[in-house]
Amino acid sequence: MKKKLFLVILAALLVLTAGCGDDQAGEEAEVDEAVVSEENGEVEETAEPADDGEVFEFNLAHFFPATHPAETDLVQGWADALNEASGGRIEVTSYHSGTLVGAADIYDGVVSGAADIGLSAFFYTRGRFPVLEAFELPGIIYESSYAASKVAWEGIKELEPDEVQDTELMFVLATGPGDIFSKEPIRNLEDLQGMSIRAAGLSADTLPLLGASPEAMPQGEAYEALQRGLVVGNLAPVEVLKGWNHAEVTDYVTRTPFLYNAVFFVTMNQEKWDALPSDLQEIVLEVNEQFFEDVAAGLWDAQNEEALTWAEEEMGMEIIELDDQEKERWIERVEPIQDDFIERMNQLGLPGEDIVNTVRRLAEQY
Secondary structure, rough: HHHHHHHHHHHHHHHHHHHHHHHHHHHHHHHHHHHHHHOOOOOOOOOOOOOOOOEEEEEEEEEOOOHHHHHHHHHEEEEEEEEHHOOOOOOEEEEEOOOOOOHHHHHHHHHHHOOOOEEEEHHHHOOOHHHHHHOOOOOOOOOOOHHHHHHHHHHHHHHHHHOOEEEEEEEEEEEEOOOEOOOOOOOOHHHHHHOOEEEEOOOOHHHHHHHOOOEEEOHHHHHHHHHHOOOOEEOOOOOHHOOOOHOEEEEEEEEEEOOOOOEEEEEEEEEHHHHOHHHHHHHEEEEEEEHHHHHOOHHHHHHHHHHHHHHHEEEOOOEOOHHHHHHHHHHHHHHHHHHHHHHHHHHHHOOHHHHHHHHHHHEEEE
């Protein structure tokens, strides 16, 4: 009996030992596999893989009307491009006409999270973007919106101003040259004296040097102001004649490509951007660069050309071209704005002259 009991106990010990050996061997095998995989660069961590099917939804706030190309071509085009490139994992819903956030509050609305993405003009918040005012200085001539957009986007990448580091800039775009359209003809500086002209951004400082009286207001308020006679003109890109119906309330267009350029941004809340998986971030950046080149940079060129032709041929507006001597008179009057800008930048501890020279260099390049 003692012998049989001994044999049973011995057998049990052997089974237990074998089991432990198998477990240990299995653990060692798993470790060995992990080591081999890591050495081959195939496995770097043991965390569960991300769910590639997760959909990221964003709202986008802007102030343009629903029928404006900024909505139909820019916002909707960009949203479609992102959705297609991401395989449906990125969805952008547009809130146009200021229904989510007002024009002047869109950038800070993106910072605070009131909007995930925002499209608006930097100049709607004077003093908030001091360096970026360099791209809107009068006296620098932009031949087209494409050229102005290239200057602004490349210039911002080069200068890296602190004022736009609190969001993730997708891209910027510019209107390029702007003109004065008015109820009364403006053929020279003398005609402009005392005129009340709707303005925004640096234009509010520029117009007084020319003898006009600026009235600062968003574009969305200018039609009613012209209609009611609160102002007699507007300084803006000529697409406004059709896109905002201003040809209905004005009769003359004075071409002034040296007076105006407006820079718009498309930017994303930083936390929303940081929460995107790295593969989707790469997709967004690729789409941004291609879409900027193909659509955004020249968005205003086609609008301006179409609107000017329509305003002249269909609405009977008179187009006034200043002669070279008259242009020089205007440019000489507004050049002090550039000197003032340099001084303000220097007072902020920023290299004012270098900033302006960067803009001038890029403007000449394009």
